[in-house]
Amino acid sequence: MTKVTTAIAVATSLFALAATSVSAEKLTIGLASEPTAMDPHFHNLGPNNAIAFHIFDRLVAQDEKQALTPGLAVSWEPIDDLTWEFKLREGVTFHDGSPFNADDVICTITRAPDVPNSPSSFGAYLKGKTAEKIDDYTVHIKTAEPYPLMANDISTIPIISDTAGCSATTEDFNAGTAAVGTGPFKFGDYKPGESITMMRNDNYWGDTPAWTEVEFRPIKSGPSRVAALLAGDVDMIAGVPTTDIATLEANEDIQLSQGVSNRVIYLHLDQFRENSPFVKGTDGGQIKNPLMDPKVRTAISKAINRDAIVDRVMEGVALPAGQLLPDGFFGVSENLEPMEYDPEGAKALLAEAGYPDGFQLTIHGPNDRYINDAKIAEAIGQMLTRVGIKTSVETMPRSVYFGRASKGSPEGLPEFSFILVGWGAGSGEASSPLKSLIHTYDKDKGFGSSNRGRHSNAEIDAVIEEALRTVDDAKRQELLAKATEMAIENAAIIPTHFQVNTWAAKKGLEYIPRTDEYTFATGVVKQ
Amino acid sequence: MSDVLQVNALRTHFFTHAGVVKAVDGVDFTVRKGEVMGLVGESGSGKSITGFSILGLIDPPGRIVDGSIRFNGAEIANAPEPELQKLRGNRIAMIFQDPMMTLNPVLRIDTQMIEAILAHEDIPRQTAWERSRDALGLVGIPSPEERLRAYPHQLSGGMRQRVAIATAFLNRPDLIIADEPTTALDVTIQAQIIHEAQKLTRQTGTAMIWITHDLAVVAGLADHISVMYAGRIVEQGATDDVIDRPLHPYTVGLLGSVPSANKRGQRLYQIEGMTPNMLAMPTGCAFAPRCRAATPGCDTAPPITDIDGRHLRCHHPQTVGVAS
């Protein structure tokens, strides 16, 4: 009984909140990046997904910590090793009034991996999965092998309407005619490069949002974005540049919110070439690749002053990293701490490995991808130079960088020897970085797709593969932690820090930070 | 005959970085109604500056530093700009050397003629247009209505100079200053232009100052001739007197320099040296360094002397024939 009353009380208070805000509350948000389409399946990319999730719901949602919560599915569970059952929410209607049922799910799963001209599809999440309608509110999804991450994968797919959306083209979505979902906001207006406007869905099945209208404005230049907030042109901005955080903090009219993200910034080291192109001896001549030696890799890790990076480069807005995901995520190890800064130890290790005088190295990194990426590369260059590894720094736009880093060498192999990269775990748990960054490169199985250092260790591979087959959560968590520990032990990669994302809003508003870096209008609350 | 213009002791100097250029340095002359006065001199002698001084068109760094210019009895040297504006183009008109440069290339002939009338008279545009058309007819331009619609570059050099003459006569001025108006033209065209100018001055009784370096032109056109050298008029008199019985050694030399039939094949009379540096004028007679008759006494400035109704600035008038 008490439970019910509480629920009612909450409901009424929510209603009251909603009622007060009925008087046309408009929210304007300045975004750091822009979606490329209103078609939720067109481009599997952060900015697109963030916008799509306003208009479209998913079967399984992720909360601000990326924990799975019910969305259009009220429950999901494996009914056997190879089949997952999703129970759908009843009584939900699309923005155009048509009811939501299993047909919409089936057509979505068919359309999502295969949108014409799509630069990056959702295929990766739906590969090997077949969906089947059991009844109007039950859907089964089958895989060929046991697959524990079913719900994580499904949580990335926005559900579109069978009638309005499934046969529509991307252009129809951009025009708004097909952009019909069940989400908290309805499509309003889409002006590429300029603004995206949405109206509140007053019939939303969940909590009715506080805002009657939301406008997203892409302002890519950081200072301009801050200026727009300070000038009052927007109510809130995402991606506050670290340089401005201190000033904004001191500004009484501005409210900041920060949250650690799922993104780790790390170093990949060439471990597959005897003659690595950007490693040279102290005299500039070719030497046998020292990065293949775990001692050297550990020495490098010891030479990096993570606290200095966090404090000076990131202005305190980051966390030193000792593994692949920050604390609190599924599959992280409790035993790992960030490597201690120990330049003397690093020198000693280098000497032990046979490089008392160090060697020459080039660090490559992007300059427009991660927060302060070029500066971090430079700082690392400085630190390594101090322990005797004379490091030069080369940064480039990501358009150039990633292609070269992945397959820029004449043989189509990763071109660089030592690179700075980042990884955000979209699934919100540790298998994502383990599978892509640590596992041996294996094109056929899709493992190690971003393993640009080509670290390869059969033991770790085995643990990862086992984890990926293990449906039992506790056991899987253990396996993932173990794989992580082994990788760090081996210095397969060298994590430096976890990004912390910052949002800034005008006084009276606050944003609930999200680890997945998405900016949701529903996450903006009035204080 | 009444005096239209009296210029007395006019001095126009240019104050340049390098020093003071005394472009006009004490010029006196008188122009009477209906009379053509030839103002002759070589380049740099100050003859054009004299013309511009009369119209008050000297720009900084130059200015009239001394002297008087009386036009129809009224003093106009350094008169206020609005007063001069009323005179210019109205009572005193000017014709320039190069008609290509003086007509505004981007304005049609009619615009440029009509504005010259409307600047001085408040009459309907149509009337002004008609008067312009008639004026073009008077200087012998065929189909003037068509020409009025033309742009300057569509006319030949001779035509343009006719337009300039027609424009000068539009407001029936009392005086026209023609600054080398035929120098840029061919012999046959020059004859045409002189013909038109001569005809119109005779018809209207307008006085004219014809500035030129060509003695032969003024010989056939002018009533009086003033010869300028280095900013001063060195000799002045009736045309016949000056040409046939020159008194100043410079005039003598100038006339001797002109090739002609009776000197064929012989060496020409040669004035040695060159025009003086305007920044470093010799004291006394400016011509002395080049003068064959010069004596040490020439380093004092010669006064103006009157000989048989002629004015002369020379210590040693050449009473005997032309040097040859």
Add this chain to the structure above:
Amino acid sequence: MTAPLLEIRGVSKRFTKRLDVAGKIAQRLGSKIREETVHAVDAVDLSIAPGEVLGLVGESGCGKSTLGRVVAGIHGASDGQVLYDGKDIAALTGAEKRAATLAIQMIFQDPFASLNPRMRVEDIIGEAPRVHGLVSASDASNYVDEVMSKVGLDPSLKRRYPHQFSGGQRQRIGIARALAVKPKFLVCDEAIAALDVSIQAQVINLFMDLREELGLTYLFISHDLSVVEHIADRVAIMYLGRIVESAPTEALFAAPKHPYTKALLAEAPRLDQRKRDFAPIEGEIPSPLDPPPGCHFNPRCPLARADCREARQMLETISPGRAVACHHWTET
């Protein structure tokens, strides 16, 4: 008669503005554009004996300067030949060609544009003799002194630049430059037109002195009848690309035959005419782009008839040394 030093045979010079591809397409599409050809010089014959001064007279645009440049080898002729010492210059090669080139020199009108402002006088004068090996490098300096003295310039000024000289002195530098390669023949293109009267006399005298001293032959181009009358042995009158009359100077000035010559003589201002009435011939020189048919002078000619509009009268010898191109010259 002695063999001519220089002979011009049927020389024409045309300047053609060709149509480019776009122009041709436009023409196909019916645009009224066409190739434009200016007949600057139209089948001219002239010969000049050694030591002679030929005056070439005409108004601006008549082609006299172009003809001068063809003779001096600056322009090639479109048609016809220029013979020096009986040999076609265009057909010469090697040393002979160079000798002919150097033998004919030109004096220009503009004393400012005709001297390279960035070169010292000694280089302006001395460059060509040095390049052609007429003097050795060590003798060059003395040679320049010598040439400068010859034209009445103070050799001590040879290290100066042209802008430091007056117009008359510059013209002397130009003459010295030509003389430095020991020419036989000088083309003087309005060589005194830009000078003040008193300086003109100096330069004319210089030309006459040099002729005597060095035995030079001149093609003396001028619009100024009195100058030509003074200096030339023979005069050719040019009108719109053609020679209309040529005659010994005295004969021509005494009794001009061609109506154009008559008009020119009548209208040139003269010192000995006072308070005259200027009674000019009508009309202006037609555009050389679009010359009138037949005799070019016919639109302005008091004698013009139908035949003048139909056919051109070629230059016709009417008495020894005199030629005239007119259908009706006898009528005066």
Add this chain to the structure above:
Amino acid sequence: MTVFIIRRLMQAILVVFLMSVIVFFGVNVIGDPVHMLVSPDADQADIEATIRRLGLDRPIWEQYLLFVSGAAQGNLGNSFIFGEPALKLILHHMPATLELAFSALFLAVAVGVPLGLYAGLYPDSPLSKGIMAGSILGFSLPTFWVGLMLIMLFAVELGWLPSTGRGDTGHILGIETSLATRDGLSHVLLPAMNLALLKISLAIRLTRAGVREAMGQDYVKYARAKGLSTRRIVFVHVLKNIMIPVVTVMGLEFGSLIGFSVVTESIFAWPGMGKLLIDAILQLDRPVVVAYLMIIVLFFVLINLIVDILYSILDPRVRLRDQGA
């Protein structure tokens, strides 16, 4: 005139062709667009699927031929990133850039010509010297720096004008433009000022030089000799003459305004073609880069043509020559 247009068209075709080759192959060298596009989670098979979908698996010359045959039919290819026809994207962004460029041009002429006129008429007055010093400064300041300063001053410190974005749009003659609304105009002002700064300097210097030269010309002296008022001389005789170079140069500068809008647009988050281009370059959206350049080439040819026609209208001397040739 016909010849002129034909010549220009032929040039345009040649340039468009050359440009397409250079850009197509050039952009291909820069980097690998696929790695910009795919989600980091994608595995190797996904990446290859994307490569196939975008046709990037074919040899580059084959891709180029495909592009050319498409271009011949008016299809410049689909944006890798947006999936829409590149042409459509660019046309969509064009009005914003054009209104910015036109506003800047207007500012340049409206501010630069009067100042230049003053500086030319009174070259020795202190104000003129100030104007000229200002114009040197305007010449020398990098656009991006000025843009930031403008935002700092007018949007952040003073709060008078919005800092970024395009604002409300309205319709003028059926064209959607922010010049039609108050809000839109307030948004245009800062970026237009930023973009115009260089051109204002240019207009000042051009006008001043023109006035000084014109004032020394005989036709001005002649006009004075005709007794014309100074006002008429300046505003009819002088101004009409100097407008010839001013209009010509400013017209040609319109092209560079569009070029420089790349900088201004990225600072002011102005949703125009320039921003589209720089994004496309950074993301290796080759079809958009290529299409942008194709369109810009045509644009420039068009501008040059218009300028030449304007020139011949303003300068009667040119008109005749055109008829003749």
Add this chain to the structure above:
Amino acid sequence: MSDVIAPETAAPAAKVETPFRRFVSEFFESRIATVALCVLGLIILLAVLAPWITPQNPYDLAQVDVLDGRLPPGSEAFAGYTMWLGSDGSGRDLYSAILYGLRISLSVGVASGIIALAIGMAIGLLAAYAGGRTENIIMRVVDLQLSFPAALVALMLVAILGKGIDKIILALVVAQWAYYARTVRGTALVERNKEYVEAAQCLGLSRLRVVFRHILPNCLAPLIVVGTVQTAHAISLEATLSFLGVGLPQTEPSLGVLIANGFEYMLSGRYWISVFPGLALLFTVVSINLVGDQLRDVLNPRLKK
């Protein structure tokens, strides 16, 4: 009004007045230009002497410490010296970085200017002297090149070529050679038709000699003017490209990179990171432009009285 002054300087002068001496004395008539030239000279001197007068080599990572980052002017660095102008985000002493940045900016500007000048000059001369079809083709290319904004051309090229000083110089050369070519061709055409060239022809001098000894020296004046303006422009353009993220590498910053890096600190009150390099750039470009302006006045025959 040729009547006004006839500068007959034939009266024996104390020394021979060469065109160069005349030019120098006319140049220094303007006080502003004199000051600008001095400032420019000082800037160049500072840039040249940078390694000897700065406490830090900002390009040597061993000397740069991120722990020194973002220090305000007057702070002391770990190494003990005072950072009079503060430090940037990576710990570079701004005073040192600005002087080194000046070296890069100036050398980029000057190198691209000289190369573009050489190429433009050669092509312009070729066009003017060859005439006909060659000239037509060359000038069409020049026209097209000129109708594209240099910023756009450079932007595209740098995007294609990638980063690096050599590449940015190449891009600037490609973006700018046409200005020189047009200028040279324009003046050469005027000069070619002058009588002194005809005289040289008459004297049987070779074509090469006429072009290089006679025409070329007379084309230099406008080229120098264009050269200064274009050099200033190149420096500014390099800064813009760096700002757009396609310019020079992060670790060897030119002034443009320094400004761009400081740009993000502007709103946070660390004005010095962007303002000081900005001022250095401003002084450099303004003084070059002022010098260029005076050169234009002195070398332009049309303004001569």
